[in-house]
Amino acid sequence: MNIPFNKPHLTGKEAHYMYEAVFDGKLSGNGKFTRRCQQYLEERYGFRKCLLTTSCTDALEMAAMLCDIKPGDEVIVPSYTFVSSALAFVRAGAKVVFADSMKRNPNIDADQIESLITPRTRVIVPVHYAGVACDMDKIMEVANRHGLLVVEDAAQAIDSFYKGRPLGGIGHLATFSFHETKNIISGEGGCLCINDDRFVRRAEIIWEKGTNRAEFFRGEVNKYGWVDIGSSFLPSEVVSAFLWAQLESLDEIQLRRRSLWQRYLERLFPLAGSGRFRLPDIPDYATNNAHMFYLVCHSLAERSALIDRLKGSGMLAVFHYLSLHSSPFYRDRHDGRTLPECDRYADCLVRLPLYYDLLLEDVDAICDLIGGA
Ligand SMILES: *Cc1c(COP(=O)(O)O)cnc(C)c1O
Numbered sequence: 001m002n003i004p005f006n007k008p009h010l011t012g013k014e015a016h017y018m019y020e021a022v023f024d025g026k027l028s029g030n031g032k033f034t035r036r037c038q039q040y041l042e043e044r045y046g047f048r049k050c051l052l053t054t055s056c057t058d059a060l061e062m063a064a065m066l067c068d069i070k071p072g073d074e075v076i077v078p079s080y081t082f083v084s085s086a087l088a089f090v091r092a093g094a095k096v097v098f099a100d101s102m103k104r105n106p107n108i109d110a111d112q113i114e115s116l117i118t119p120r121t122r123v124i125v126p127v128h129y130a131g132v133a134c135d136m137d138k139i140m141e142v143a144n145r146h147g148l149l150v151v152e153d154a155a156q157a158i159d160s161f162y163k164g165r166p167l168g169g170i171g172h173l174a175t176f177s178f179h180e181t182k183n184i185i186s187g188e189g190g191c192l193c194i195n196d197d198r199f200v201r202r203a204e205i206i207w208e209k210g211t212n213r214a215e216f217f218r219g220e221v222n223k224y225g226w227v228d229i230g231s232s233f234l235p236s237e238v239v240s241a242f243l244w245a246q247l248e249s250l251d252e253i254q255l256r257r258r259s260l261w262q263r264y265l266e267r268l269f270p271l272a273g274s275g276r277f278r279l280p281d282i283p284d285y286a287t288n289n290a291h292m293f294y295l296v297c298h299s300l301a302e303r304s305a306l307i308d309r310l311k312g313s314g315m316l317a318v319f320h321y322l323s324l325h326s327s328p329f330y331r332d333r334h335d336g337r338t339l340p341e342c343d344r345y346a347d348c349l350v351r352l353p354l355y356y357d358l359l360l361e362d363v364d365a366i367c368d369l370i371g372g373a
Contacts, residue, residue, distance in 0.1 A: 001362075001365060002314045003366065005351070005353050006180070006354075007355045007358075009356035011245050011248070014245040017033065017241035018238050018242055021241040027237055029235055029237065033244050034052050034235065034240040036244055037050075037243050037244050037247055038051065047194075048200065050192070051191065052189065052190070052191050052234065053190040053191060053234070054190065054239075055177065055189065055190045056084060056175050056178075058190055058231075059176070060084055060087075061092075063175060064094070065229060066202060066203055067123050069092035069093060069094045070093060072093065073093070073120055073123075074096075075089040075094045075122060076121065076123070076125065077096050077098060077324075078098070078126075079101075079324045080321050080345050080346065081321060082321065084155075085125055086324055089125070095333070097118075098342075100339040100340065100341045101345055105130075106341075106345045107126070107128065107132065107134045108134055109341070110126075110139050113142050117148070124142070124148055124150050124151075125151050125153055126150065126152055126153070126171070128154050130156060130280060131156045131157045131288070131292065132282055132283070132287075133167055133283075133285060133286035134162075136162045136163075136171075137285075150171035150173075151174065152171035152174035152175070154193075155190075156289075156291045159183070159254055160288070160289035161287040169195055170195070172195060174192075175193070176190055176191040177189070177190050184253065185243075185246060186240070186243040206230040208234070210227065210228045210229050211230070212227050253356055257290035257291075257354065258290040260363055264293045264367065267363065267364060271367075271370065271371050272295075277295040277302075278296040280295075291354075292354060293351070294351045294352070296344075300347040302348075303319060303350050309369060310366065310370070313369055315365070317353065320349075321349075323342045323346045
């Protein structure tokens with residue numbers, strides 16, 4: 001067998017729309033396809049304003065600029081996450097205060113956040129791990145009470161909800177990723193959602209290299225110039241055209257991913273009952289967007305044995321996220337607190353293959369092997 005961990009899915013329309021973008025003769029950013037994707041996300045999920053970016057990392061950097069992070073400001077980020085959730089704020093001069101995960105799932109422990117707040121705290125960054133919502137009511141309540149901003153890292157959370165509200169639409173700002181390992185892809189790509197009116201105008205300026213070019217194109221000003229900081233965050237129309245094909249198939253992609261996820265659950269549920277590992281946890285307040293199927297083993301040794309056994313049969317399962325608070329870059333900057341739940345997920349969590357073109361038979365074969373059949 002040869003089952004990779006991930007395989008980018010093509011809907012079949014990507015090349016068609018990319019060809020259209022090329023023959024329209026409009027290749028740079030903020031053209032027809034970019035606006036179509038942004039409008040689709042705004043209308044479908046009620047996001048106040050969406051701006052496509054070249055990655056989720058870029059969208060997070062835009063968020064750090066919009067939050068006006070100054071050297072010495074503190075930002076609360078879970079330690080069990082991808083580097084970018086912290087890096088974007090560190091680049092702006094922030095000190096990252098790492099938070100631990102919950103016992104029940106890898107998301108930030110909302111009950112611990114308040115104890116990490118100091119007079120220098122500016123922003124909280126909840127990361128919706130595996131597309132499963134953090135406890136956003138608690139997080140927004142603490143943030144509002146202390147006058148903090150919330151930036152949702154919703155990189156994995158397209159089409160997922162918290163108490164019926166779409167993830168990416170709850171924090172002041174939010175970011176999505178369309179990297180080829182996510183549910184909806186454009187190779188590299190991302191989106192910044194601006195849910196607070198105060199940030200809309202400045203977000204467009206930061207997006208367009210510190211100029212008010214977007215206003216000029218709408219005819220709101222008769223010339224444009226350099227008005228603020230910014231960078232080149234726009235994807236080209238060729239990339240947005242690819243993304244449009246994916247968004248058009250969002251429901252179909254989600255349906256397929258959910259059925260594969262459900263199959264894993266059905267097949268692994270009896271094994272989890274015998275206590276060999278824990279299955280993904282989805283709290284009552286959250287939905288499952290089938291971004292990821294993971295297991296939590298009892299130890300690093302048991303996880304390594306499982307990954308090796310699957311690999312021996314040509315099935316690629318992977319682990320990820322080494323605790324950021326003990327990373328070579330940050331360990332000397334970290335305040336020394338231990339984050340035991342984060343370390344446990346770093347040692348014990350394993351991700352199983354999950355992609356559109358995976359077959360139900362593949363899932364069965366993987367589960368049989370896990371069960372030792
Ligand atoms: C994938 C991912 C990112 C980075 O996304 P890019 O588009 O590759 O920059 C950031 N945060 C989380 C939680 C992710 O899963």
